[in-house]
Amino acid sequence: MANIIEYKGYLGSIEYSPEDKCFFGKLEMIDDLVTFEATNAVELEENFHKAVNEYLETCKALGREPQKVFKGVFNVRIDPVLHKKLYEKALKSGMSLNKYIQQALEKEVA
Numbered sequence: 675m676a677n678i679i680e681y682k683g684y685l686g687s688i689e690y691s692p693e694d695k696c697f698f699g700k701l702e703m704i705d706d707l708v709t710f711e712a713t714n715a716v717e718l719e720e721n722f723h724k725a726v727n728e729y730l731e732t733c734k735a736l737g738r739e740p741q742k743v744f745k746g747v748f749n750v751r752i753d754p755v756l757h758k759k760l761y762e763k764a765l766k767s768g769m770s771l772n773k774y775i776q777q778a779l780e781k782e783v784a
Contacts, residue, residue, distance in 0.1 A: 678702075679722055682730070686710065686722045701725060704742050 677688040679699075688699040697718045698711040710725040712718035733740040752760075764774035 679719060681723050681726050684726045684729075686725070688718065701729060704729070704740065 679686045685702045686699045701708040708729045710721040764771045
């Protein structure tokens with residue numbers, strides 16, 4: 675299970691620093707770097723909420739869209755043997771590798 679919290683549709687990653695004895699995280703899926711930290715879970719969640727709210731206020735003031743734009747293109751590095759097997763399955767299914775992978779991913783997230 676990933677260490678992720680959610681507020682207003684925004685996701686924040688959470689990590690722990692034993693050296694600093696604190697939790698820290700950042701907003702994910704945005705173009706800007708927005709971080710938060712705390713020494714306990716309650717404070718961490720409060721600071722995450724503050725970070726989201728401040729980010730939204732800043733974007734509004736700047737007239738910018740807050741969410742990251744996903745273009746639908748990403749690179750994935752996989753084992754060459756798996757790559758070959760996927761390509762063979764795609765050919766036998768009568769579709770491109772991209773279409774085959776897209777359908778497999780759609781099934782996975784459904």
